[in-house]
Amino acid sequence: MDGNSASSELLEFYTRPDYRVSILLAEDDEDHAELAQRAIKTCDPSCELIVVGSLKAARTWLTRQMPDLLIADLHLPDGSGIDLLHADAPLAYPVIIIISQGDERMAVEAMKAGAMDYVVKSIHAFRQLPHIAQRTMREWRHITERQRIEAALRCSEERMRSVTANLPGIVYQFFIRSESEMGVHYIDGRVEEIFGLSREQYHPQTDLFEWFLARIDERDRPRLLSSILEATIEFKPWYFEGRFIKPSGEMIWFKSLSSPRQLETEIVFDGMLLDITGEKRAEKALRESEERFRSIVQHARDVIVILDAQMQINYISPRSQAMLGYEPEALLGQSALKLIHPRDLIQVRAAFTEVLVSDQRGTPTEFRFRHQHGYWTEVEAIATNLFERPEIGGVLVILRDVNERRQAEERIKHLARHDPVTGLPNRTLLAEQAELLIALIARHKGNLSLLFCDLDHFKDLNDSLGHLVGDLLLMEVASRIKKVLRDTDTLARLGGDEFIILLPHVGRDGAARVAEKILTILQEPVVLADHRFAVTSSIGISVYPYNGSSFQELLKNSDTAMYQAKQAGRNMFRFHDPAMHTASLERLTLMSALRKAIQTGQLRTYFQPKISLADGRVVGAEALVRWQHPNEGLLPPGRFIPWAEDNDLIIGIGRWVLEDVCRQLAIWRQTQLQELMGLRVAVNIAARHFCTPNLASYLEALLWRYDLPHDALELELTESAVLEAGLETLTTFQELRQVGFTLAIDDFGTGYSSLAYLKNLPITSLKIDRSFVRDLTIDPDDRAIAAIIVTLGHSLGLEVVAEGIETEEQRVILLEQDCDFAQGYLFSPPLPAAEFVEWVRQRN
DSSP: OOHHHHHHHHHHHHHOTTOOOEEEEEOOOHHHHHHHHHHHHHHOTTOEEEEEOSHHHHHHHHHHOOOSEEEEESEETTEEGGGGGOOSSOOSSOEEEEEOTTOHHHHHHHHHHTOSEEEEOSHHHHHTHHHHHHHHHHHHHHHHHHHHHHHHHHHHHHHHHHTOOSOSSEEEEEEEEETTEEEEEEEEESHHHHHOOOGGGOOSSHHHHHHHHHTBOTTTHHHHHHHHHHHHHHTOOEEEEEEEEOTTSOEEEEEEEEEEEEOSSOEEEEEEEEEOHHHHHHHHHHHHHHHHHHHHHTTOSSEEEEEOTTOBEEEEOTHHHHHHSOOHHHHTTOBGGGGBOGGGHHHHHHHHHHHHHHOSOOOOEEEEEEOTTSOEEEEEEEEEEETTOTTTOEEEEEEEEHHHHHHHHHHHHHHTTBOTTTOOBOHHHHHHHHHHHHHHHHHTTOOEEEEEEEETTHHHHHHHHOHHHHHHHHHHHHHHHHHTSOTTOEEEEEETTEEEEEEETOOHHHHHHHHHHHHHHHTSOEEETTEEEOOOEEEEEEEETTTOSSHHHHHHHHHHHHHHHHHTTSSEEEEOOTHHHHHHHHHHHHHHHHHHHHHHTOEEEEEEEEEETTTOOEEEEEEEEEEEETTTEEEOGGGTHHHHTTSTHHHHHHHHHHHHHHHHHHHHHHTTOGGGTTOEEEEEOOHHHHHSTTHHHHHHHHHHHHTOOGGGEEEEEEHHHHHTOOHHHHHHHHHHHHHTOEEEEEEETSSOOOHHHHTTSOOOEEEEOHHHHTTTTTOHHHHHHHHHHHHHHHHTTOEEEEOOOOSHHHHHHHHHTTOOEEOSTTTOOOEEHHHHHHHHHHHO
């Protein structure tokens, strides 16, 4: 039964003189139920009031009968009265929700869910309940009657639309009951004119549909059937264009558009069919015309002109206005000779005659053409005899602006020696200028400083925010560096995020001052693509003649010094020192050994416990990597992680740690170690991981392989890496959170994140950076910052973890600030897996 018929029957019951109103009251408070029963019986003794005391009892009663009114308490022993409003079909009776004082917000939710009214519990309210019930049922009857009338009006309008007469096409209605049962309910209009079928020859029945289908052009018949099936399955409008063969053999094009309606046993499509044969012919003519113009365009790139044998202009392309200043219409019918410089007429006539006689393409001819503003502009013309082409019927002339060509040539020369993004000199031009400067300075025995400036973490930013934002940042960096340089200094872009600065007649002290200015001006916040961040740089400096006598030597040595600046912590400068070559060689050796260490299993995973500050329980651990070097022993992460983060080695290390942690968790679960069964292990994920494709799929596969739940892993990302995250990285965050991973921000408080930015991230916890924990007992500012982070995290529904706790005083302060969890040497240093298990057992 649909909603309209149910409403109609309900209205008939209400209006019967012998009808007895039944009210179902879902109320577990016996006193309140007694008050309601007494009030309703007093007002209307004939009214039947049924009282149930639970949500389950109400549902059971409603499956057997339908009340005239349902009154439900918001708070029932086994649920909420609002739950009675959620049903598969529309409610066939009105509902009143009884609430307590202060539940007004829930009352609004009940009204949104479909309740007609709500009553706040009080003695007065129960006394007024009969009047409220009568008013509610009266309003319900009015609404029901209005819905019935509106439904009837819609049916009437549909009938009117389906039989609208005097339309330019054919009005039809066909039905579908199954893939093998299709037919026509109704058809009217210009059937004989369009299809060639007289009214005496057809009847609205199934065979008419088959007749129509049989005359569809066989090239279009499969497409017609599949389109009908698709519209039926997806219940969407059906649109089709195809060819129809009339009984006379004439082929026509038709267009059909209809909308579906679902009836009890079938789907019907109401629509109109139009003859579009004329439109198709016009489209064909237009295509032929476009092909003619495409034939012209393919012979030229600039202004296209068609001349007759007397050099009269029969056609000129719109490009003429931009190049020559003339509207195309203003030149049609004019002689081209009147627009050519008198001194160039002889050579132009000769070239044109040559084309007419030879029937071949002429040689390029340069001459002066009079611009619409009166001056002469130089053009190059190439003529082709196309008189034999009927769509052309003349000489095709291509006019090219010589000035633009020359500018393009200059542009090519410029690009060969300049960076296309920043416009700065590139490596080629820089080398030329540097060697020239060195030669001039050598004569006067002066100095020249070369600064090698490399942006920190630029690749992560470029990968996460995109190359467009990366290019904008490079332009901003170039602009800022120029502000601190002299006119005689040279700024060049070597490639990527590397800038070279030449400072003629500047020694060590002057180079240091310039480097400090560059570092300072780059740290001013940059806003790009709705992201606000600070740019830092590492600068290496070499000075002529002390660090090299040639440009290549100075460049190599400043590069080495730059890497030393990065190793020292970035955002600083270093002068070249001969000892740096040894350090550089050591770095390369270390990276080569690290690559081998990942492949040969020299890495080790250590676990540092995470403790609940409230009760001291072990709630998790953080996985920390160590390198068991064959010669140097166990290396801490500080020896190799910073270098690995500058290249893709960090991805290999991260994947190794994830694999090892999952393997260890699986072992603990298989050996039924109860202390570790529900343990969650946090793993640090570098920003580069989030730029790799299919990170979520990789982690899903890893957990599936070791039969682990999603909450066994917590993924940690530093705050600075989160701030550099672009749209793609944020999408990865969402994917990971949706499938069940927990996400944490490590080292929180050291970046520049705002509350508005933080609340949009799908994270589950914050980790207070150890730099704020270290001086909690002596620095009021650090204590205040820690308290703010705890309050901020809790206000966003996040867990807060403090790392680096080493003293009992620090633990007490954080406990007083309601911090949730803690890590640090006060509890335990990072331990190998076996020692970690023993530590947990002893603590428990």
